[in-house]
Amino acid sequence: MKYRFLIGALAWLIASASVLAQEITFTASVDRTAIAAGDQLRLTVTLANAQERFTAPDLDGLVVVAGPHESSSFNFINGRSTSTVTRTWVLTATQPGKYTIGPARVKVMRGVIETDPITIEVSKGNAPQGSADVQRAQQSDPNLFIIVSLSKGKAYVGEPVVASYHVYNRYSSVEQTGSTPPQLNGFWSEELDASQARAEDKIVNGLQYRVVLVKQQLLLPQRPGKLRIEPMTLSCVVNRSFFNRGTPLDVRSNAIEFTAMPLPPGAPADFSGAVGEFSLDLQADRTQAKAHEAIEVNVKLSGKGNLKLIEAPRPSFPSDFEAYEPKVNDRITVNASGMSGSRGFQYTVIPRHDGRFDLGSLSLSYFDPKTATYKQLRSQPLVVEVLPGEGGPSSAPTMTMRTDVIDLDHDIRFIRTGDGLLRAKGKHLFGSWPWIAGMTTPLLLVLGFLGWDSRRQRLAGDAEAMRRSRAEKLARHRLRQAADALKSGSKAEFYSALSKALHGYATDKFTLGAAGVTEEALIARLTTDEGRTAAKDYVKLIAACDMARFAPVEELPREELYDQALVLIQQIDRIAR
Amino acid sequence: MNARQILFAAAIGMAPLAKAITKPQADSLLAAGQQLYIAGDHQGALNALLTIEADFDSPALQLSIGNAWYKLGNIPNAILHFERGLLLDPSDADLRANRDLANSQVKDKLPGAADHAFARRWQELRAGSDPDQWALRALWLMTITCLLIISSRLIRSRPARRAAQVAAAMCAMLLMISIAFAAARHRHSAVRDTAIIMAPRMDARAEPAEGAKPLFILHKGAKVEVRDSMNGWNEVRLPNGSVGWMPASAMERI
Numbered sequence: 036m037k038y039r040f041l042i043g044a045l046a047w048l049i050a051s052a053s054v055l056a057q058e059i060t061f062t063a064s065v066d067r068t069a070i071a072a073g074d075q076l077r078l079t080v081t082l083a084n085a086q087e088r089f090t091a092p093d094l095d096g097l098v099v100v101a102g103p104h105e106s107s108s109f110n111f112i113n114g115r116s117t118s119t120v121t122r123t124w125v126l127t128a129t130q131p132g133k134y135t136i137g138p139a140r141v142k143v144m145r146g147v148i149e150t151d152p153i154t155i156e157v158s159k160g161n162a163p164q165g166s167a168d169v170q171r172a173q174q175s176d177p178n179l180f181i182i183v184s185l186s187k188g189k190a191y192v193g194e195p196v197v198a199s200y201h202v203y204n205r206y207s208s209v210e211q212t213g214s215t216p217p218q219l220n221g222f223w224s225e226e227l228d229a230s231q232a233r234a235e236d237k238i239v240n241g242l243q244y245r246v247v248l249v250k251q252q253l254l255l256p257q258r259p260g261k262l263r264i265e266p267m268t269l270s271c272v273v274n275r276s277f278f279n280r281g282t283p284l285d286v287r288s289n290a291i292e293f294t295a296m297p298l299p300p301g302a303p304a305d306f307s308g309a310v311g312e313f314s315l316d317l318q319a320d321r322t323q324a325k326a327h328e329a330i331e332v333n334v335k336l337s338g339k340g341n342l343k344l345i346e347a348p349r350p351s352f353p354s355d356f357e358a359y360e361p362k363v364n365d366r367i368t369v370n371a372s373g374m375s376g377s378r379g380f381q382y383t384v385i386p387r388h389d390g391r392f393d394l395g396s397l398s399l400s401y402f403d404p405k406t407a408t409y410k411q412l413r414s415q416p417l418v419v420e421v422l423p424g425e426g427g428p429s430s431a432p433t434m435t436m437r438t439d440v441i442d443l444d445h446d447i448r449f450i451r452t453g454d455g456l457l458r459a460k461g462k463h464l465f466g467s468w469p470w471i472a473g474m475t476t477p478l479l480l481v482l483g484f485l486g487w488d489s490r491r492q493r494l495a496g497d498a499e500a501m502r503r504s505r506a507e508k509l510a511r512h513r514l515r516q517a518a519d520a521l522k523s524g525s526k527a528e529f530y531s532a533l534s535k536a537l538h539g540y541a542t543d544k545f546t547l548g549a550a551g552v553t554e555e556a557l558i559a560r561l562t563t564d565e566g567r568t569a570a571k572d573y574v575k576l577i578a579a580c581d582m583a584r585f586a587p588v589e590e591l592p593r594e595e596l597y598d599q600a601l602v603l604i605q606q607i608d609r610i611a612r
Numbered sequence: 613m614n615a616r617q618i619l620f621a622a623a624i625g626m627a628p629l630a631k632a633i634t635k636p637q638a639d640s641l642l643a644a645g646q647q648l649y650i651a652g653d654h655q656g657a658l659n660a661l662l663t664i665e666a667d668f669d670s671p672a673l674q675l676s677i678g679n680a681w682y683k684l685g686n687i688p689n690a691i692l693h694f695e696r697g698l699l700l701d702p703s704d705a706d707l708r709a710n711r712d713l714a715n716s717q718v719k720d721k722l723p724g725a726a727d728h729a730f731a732r733r734w735q736e737l738r739a740g741s742d743p744d745q746w747a748l749r750a751l752w753l754m755t756i757t758c759l760l761i762i763s764s765r766l767i768r769s770r771p772a773r774r775a776a777q778v779a780a781a782m783c784a785m786l787l788m789i790s791i792a793f794a795a796a797r798h799r800h801s802a803v804r805d806t807a808i809i810m811a812p813r814m815d816a817r818a819e820p821a822e823g824a825k826p827l828f829i830l831h832k833g834a835k836v837e838v839r840d841s842m843n844g845w846n847e848v849r850l851p852n853g854s855v856g857w858m859p860a861s862a863m864e865r866i
Binding site for chain 1: 676762
């Protein structure tokens with residue numbers, strides 16, 4: 036019926052537009068018919084050339100976000116007046132589905148006019164419908180609540196997490212009068228600047244809220260396990276206006292659980308809790324300086340991670356260096372993506388002695404939460420060449436502070452390689468059979484030798500000694516025979532006895548052979564001057580005897596020869612004793 | 613398998629399963645063990661070196677073993693091997709320094725046997741750097757003495773004969789000293805009358821029985837003199853004269 040009417044009216048309008056300008060029209064329109072859940076659409080109902088109030092259409096579950104806003108216009112052109120009344124709603128849908136906006140009705144003189152129903156297709160939106168926390172908070176107080184949210188629900192110890200505190204508000208005005216910050220046990224926290232945050236409108240379960248970020252924190256979990264962020268409370272006054280003192284309200288946020296994962300085992304020795312991504316730099320402002328001139332050594336740790344919580348490794352300066360406490364230069368920015376920047380440690384050192392000093396390289400291990408592995412940084416090595424300072428060692432003697440060599444540390448002495456003279460265990464030379472044999476063999480040999488030698492000496496010594504001791508006696512005996520022959524006057528007998536006495540004495544006394552009685556042999560045995568003359572006389576006497584014995588001539592009287600022989604024998608016996 | 617392991621495996625491979633190892637095997641094992649030690653594998657070095665120690669000995673070997681134990685944190689065993697090395701060569705400065713350093717980590721403070729420099733010099737002289745040193749000297753002196761005696765009998769020249777006799781007498785005197793030192797040294801190394809406490813903590817008791825009255829407490833690393841032993845108990849004596857009985861399992865003889 037209404038179609039018919041509408042078509043009829045439209046045909047009539049076109050046919051006689053100029054005849055009847057004040058035709059009544061009533062239309063409903065939307066700006067779009069397909070939206071995603073959470074999106075907004077505008078519904079406009081327009082009534083032209085009538086002043087009657089019309090009823091709002093049935094919205095079939097669509098939520099009114101704003102409106103209705105009403106506007107009207109009136110035109111009077113060339114004696115013809117037109118008027119329109121427009122009502123606008125801003126609608127949204129919280130659930131996907133098909134919605135039908137029912138007809139709006141208006142009563143005019145000729146009857147009731149209805150608009151066409153409009154079908155709206157609502158697809159599944161990507162806008163969040165609000166977390167469980169929001170739903171719960173909305174249930175307790177739908178007009179004002181605070182939601183704490185974390186950028187991640189679990190992270191490694193030391194890995195940054197951002198906590199955001201959003202106020203959801205439906206009051207026209209909210210003034211904050213006080214707040215208690217949330218309790219953060221087990222976190223190291225750093226406030227982030229939330230003042231730049233813009234307020235935004237958000238629809239939760241069909242209700243529109245003004246959402247303001249009031250506080251944002253960067254949290255670094257400090258110990259593994261379940262950590263809890265206790266609620267934050269906010270005191271505020273709502274709906275305050277010129278006419279109204281407002282209503283005070285206390286709002287509590289939700290509490291939130293967080294899981295801090297422990298760092299995996301197997302941390303390197305130089306790991307000291309750094310988590311993130313870093314680089315390490317070791318530099319000196321100069322690598323060549325004179326003694327007693329200050330050098331600046333910079334250790335710079337830069338990157339992204341828990342920078343404020345880590346100490347850069349300290350270079351080990353040689354004891355010839357005077358090192359002062361470092362100046363710390365922090366250039367760290369903290370924002371929602373974490374901490375980044377650099378920490379610089381500036382050491383001022385003064386080398387007190389010239390030489391080449393190897394400061395080595397620094398190392399630092401950190402944990403990279405992206406790959407869940409430990410990584411080691413190693414700075415480039417630093418070598419400082421120190422030249423002799425003012426008035427070097429070659430110049431005139433100066434007073435040098437003499438100090439003892441400082442023992443830095445004690446450790447066991449290193450092993451010795453190379454002198455591996457291994458000995459079989461339990462084998463001792465002392466008491467072993469070879470040793471005993473080696474000891475007794477020379478002893479037996481010497482004993483045997485001594486026995487043989489003493490026997491030989493006894494045998495040899497006896498004969499000679501006997502001859503020696505009997506030499507004088509025998510000589511006396513023969514001299515006596517010679518004396519007898521002298522008395523009897525027998526020349527041959529006398530000389531024979533005298534010669535035998537002299538020969539025999541010499542051979543017996545000096546163990547000589549019968550032909551060995553020569554002057555040389557006697558002189559060799561009678562080494563003194565007296566002995567030498569005696570030996571010469573003795574040999575001369577023997578020669579005189581032998582001559583007188585076989586020749587008729589006698590040079591000396593026999594008595595004289597006899598006395599000479601007696602004296603010489605006595606003399607030689609005395610010398611040779 | 614890296615080069616060190618190959619080296620070690622090669623050295624082990626040369627050693628047959630039979631108990632005794634030969635001198636060349638021991639030499640190569642020693643070199644391999646020391647290489648492992650230098651490379652930082654102290655446990656591997658220790659395994660190799662202890663294989664040698666069953667049959668062979670030297671101050672350098674004991675130094676290496678002691679150092680390996682020390683690096684592994686086992687102080688009493690380190691002291692034990694340093695002391696064993698010092699028994700072989702009391703004048704070894706490295707062994708002495710390391711023994712003293714290890715001793716500084718022992719809880720019980722016991723005075724050393726030879727603290728005076730003179731007494732130490734005398735001990736070093738008497739012991740010699742080589743255990744067979746005095747026995748070898750005795751052999752030489754015996755030979756020289758005998759030669760001198762023989763020559764003194766054969767020499768006719770009276771002053772030369774006299775000199776030979778004096779020299780022979782002096783050599784004979786030195787020979788006696790050498791034999792005495794050698795005998796003392798032999799007794800010293802054969803008797804093993806000192807021990808290192810291995811147990812972390814042990815009571816010395818008045819009688820060789822569990823439950824007897826405890827007299828004093830010793831901790832690991834302490835060096836004691838063992839005077840007597842009976843039924844698995846040792847009677848130990850401290851330098852200050854205290855005497856008590858301890859289980860033999862609590863200590864290791866040097």
